[in-house]
Every structure is written in C-alpha cells, then in structure tokens.
Amino acid sequence: MLNIERLKMEVKGITLTDDEYKIYLDENDLMATEVYQSNSISNKRKIYATALSILESIANNPNSMKDYKLDDMTVSQYHENLMARIDQLQAKIDKLQNEENNTNDTSFFMLFND
Template sequence: MTNLERLKMECEGISLDDNKLIIYLQENELNAIDNYDPSSKTNKKNILKTALSILESIANNVSNMKNYKTDDISISQFSENLNNRIDALDRKIRLIPSDEGFTDGASFIYMFK
C-alpha cells in the first residue's frame, strides 16, 4: 500500500483529485508513491497530519458552513461536527509518540491546548 492509498483510506468519503492529495502529502513530508510503513509512528503521524490539513481546507470553504434544508432532510451543524473531528484528530496526532522516543523512558504529554 502506498502513502496515497493510505491517505485515501483515512479520508474515505472525501473526494479530491489525486494531484491535490499528492500536494497535501508533500507538504507533510511524504512521497505519494512510497510504501506506507504501518510500524513507523512518524509515517502514521504524517498521514494523520495530511488528513488534518485536508479537513482544515474543507473548514475554510465558507459555502460548506451553511445549514441546508430540503423537503424532508436537514443538514445542519456541519461546521460544528467538522471542528469536533479536527480537534479529535489533532489530539490523536499529539498523542502518537515519535519513532525516536526518549532514551530514559520519559515521555512528554501536552496537558493544555
């Protein structure tokens, strides 16, 4: 599985052109055609950072933040749900330890946001 395929798996339901996804990957220090290494915490963290970048780009689109209502369907709180997902993903990224780790067994945890 390539990094691009792994990113598509993480962002399932979001349809973006592959060229745009490749740019997002490059901005997060990943090559789209390189093999995804599931044992690498850095690789996973960079995939999640890329997914976070995509979600933040979606959040920047003002037209997505409207509430829509049709005959029997109401689509509301998109902005709130999107921001909740962004916050959860950000928290998840911060909790993933780096591959380098600490030699004395200590770890660093962000206590405040």
C-alpha cells in the same frame, strides 16, 4: 498499500484529485508512491497531519458553514462536526508526537540525587 491510498482511507468521502492529494502529502514530507509503513509512528503522524490539512482546508470554505436540506432530511451542524473531527485528529497527532519523542529521547532528567 501506498501513502496516497492510506490517506484516501483517512479522508473517505472527500473527493480530491490525485494531484491535490500529492500536494498535501508533499507538504507533510510524504511521497504518494511510497509504501505506507503501519509500524512507523512517524509515518502515521504524517498521514494524520495530511488528513488534518485537508479537513482544515474544507473548514475554511464558507459554503461548509451552511445547513443543507435534502428532500425531507436536514444536514445541520456540518461545520461543528467537521471542527470536532479536526480536534480529534489534532489530539491523535499530539499523542503520536509524544509517543515518538518517548521512544527516541526523553525530556526528563534527574534534578536531585540521593
């Protein structure tokens, strides 16, 4: 699976062109045509950060802040749900950042010695 395919899985239901996906991936230091490495914490974090960038772009669109009515069904609170998803992704990214830092280097030191 390629990075662009994994990103499309993460933002399922959002339609962008492949060129737009590539720009978002490039901004997060990922190549669209490289193989996705599921065992790499850094790669996962970058995919989530890319998905977060896409969702933030959608959240900046004023049209997404409206309530929609389709036939007898009302789609309300789209923007609130989108912001909740953004918060969830940010929490995932922060967690992965902490895991990556703990495996590479620790920020703790011994202040007192017995």
